[in-house]
Amino acid sequence: MNIAVFGAGYVGLVTAVCLSELGFRVQVVEKDRHKLNRLQAGISTIYEPGLQEMLIRNLSEGRLVFTENGPLAILKAEVLFVCVGTPSRPDGSADMSQIEAVTKEIVESSLDSGYKLVVVKSTVPVGTGRWIEKMSVLYAKGRKANLEIASNPEFLREGAAVKEFMHPDRIVVGVASERGRTLMEEVYRSFDCPKLFTDSHTAEIIKYAANSFLATKISYINMVSDLCEETGADVALVAEGIGCDRRIGADFLKAGPGFGGSCFPKDLRAFAHVGRSYGLNFGLLEQVMQINRERSQRMIRRLREQLWVLGGKKIAVLGLTFKPGTDDVRETPAAAVIEALLAEGASVLATDPLGIAGFRAMYGNLADRIAFAESAGEALLGAHAAVIVTDWDVYRELDWAGVKDGMETPVLLDGRNMLDRAEMRRLGFAFMAVGR
Secondary structure, eight states, rough: EEEEOOSHHHHHHHHHHHHHHTOOOOEOOOOHHHHHHHTTOOOOOSSTHHHHHHHHHHTTTTTTESSSSSHHHHHHHEEEEOOOOOOOOSSSOOOOOHHHHHHHHHHHBTSSOEEEEEOOOOOOOTTHHHHHHHHHHHHHSOOBBBBEEEOOOOOTTTTHHHHHSEEEEEEEEEEEEEEHHHHHHHHHTOOOEEEEEEHHHHHHHHHHHHHHHHHHHHHHHHHHHHHHHHOOOOOHHHHHHHHHHHTTSSOOOOOSSOSSSSSSHHHHHHHHHHHTTOOOOOOOHHHHHHHHHTTTHHHHHHHHHHHHHHHEEEEEOOOOOOTTTTTOTTTTTHHHHHHHHHHHHOOOEEEESSEEEEEEEHSSSHTTTSSEOOOHHHHHHOEEEEEEEEOOHHHHSSSHHHHHHTTSOOOOEEEEEOHHHHHHHHTTTTEEEOOO
C-alpha cells in the first residue's frame, strides 16, 4: 500500500516512520524547507527514542520519502494521513487553517481520479470530518473528488511514542463505509490490540475526552497535594492509596509543577471551547486549567518559606522540557516557574539535557532574561536554591553531596518528588517536596 502523510511534525513524523517500518511505502509531505532538508538528509527533527535509527533505515531501503510535492504524493497514495498542527487560537478554539490548506490541496490534486481515504490524525474538534466533506465539495467546483474522510486520533506519549505506536493499547477509527474500514484494517492488520470502529464524531470526541480526563487527574492530585502540604500529610502515599483502587488506577496521580506539552493544554482549551459553543457547562475543565496555572505560584511560596526574600537571589532551574525523554518545551511548566521567579526579582540559571535550544527558540523574550548552564553542577554553583522542574534521571543520579558545598545556601525544592527526603536532609539540604 502507498501512503501519504501530510506534516512532519511530532505526530506526522512518528506515524510516517513507523508505517514505513511496517513495510508500507510512505511519502511525507512537508512544506517547511529547513525541516525538509534535514529529514531528506536522514536527520530527525525531533528527539524520540528509536526514531532516528528507524528513519535512516527506511530512507535507505526506499520505503520512506520526504517531499514538498503534495500533488504527486496524493496521486500515488491510496490512504492520506493528515497530521498537521491545530494550535490554539486566542479564544481557546483550534486553529484549523492548516487542515483547510491540506484539504484544498488534496481535493485539487485528486479531481476525477480514483477513490482515496483521507485519514485525519490531527487532534480536531468534533465535526471536523463533516466540515472537510463540505469544503471538499466547494473546492471541487462541480467536478468529482472521490474522497472519504476518516478520523484516526493518536494517543502517543512523548518519550515513548515509537514504542506506543508499534504496541498501542487501542486503535480508534471513525469511518463510514466498509471500503474505508477495510483499508484501515489493512493499515493496522499487524497490531494485536482492541480496535474500535466508530463514526467520525465519536472518534473525534474520544481524543479530546481522553486527554481532558488525564489532565483532570493531574490537576486533581495537585489540588490534593496542596492540602497535604498544609496538613502535614504525604501526597505520594495518598496517591498510592487511591491509585490501588482499580476504578481509579495509579497513572497520572503524580503531584508536580503541572502538565504541559503540545497536547493537554491545547486540547483542554479546545474541548472547553467546543462545550461552550453548544451552550454546555464545561466549568470542570476551566477549573482543571486554573489549578494548573496556579502551580508555579505554589512553588514560589515554598521557596519563600526558606529564603524569605527571593529578590536578588540566584535560583537554579533544573529541567526545561515538559517531561523527561523528549526535547519538547511547548507549554512547559518551567516557563511559568521562571516567569514567577523573575517577577520576584530573582536571577535564574536554567539547565536541561535536551531542551535548552528549543527553549531559546520558543521563549525568546523570556530566554533573553535568564542564563543557561550546560549541566546541573554548573547551574548549582553559587545558587541560593534549586528547583527541579523536570524529572530527568541525571538529576536523580547527581552527586548532591558534592554540589551542595558549591551552593550559596543549600535550599532544594523537588518539584517532582524524585529524591529521597531523608537522604537529602542528611546531606544538609533545606529540602522541600511537593505535597509533603
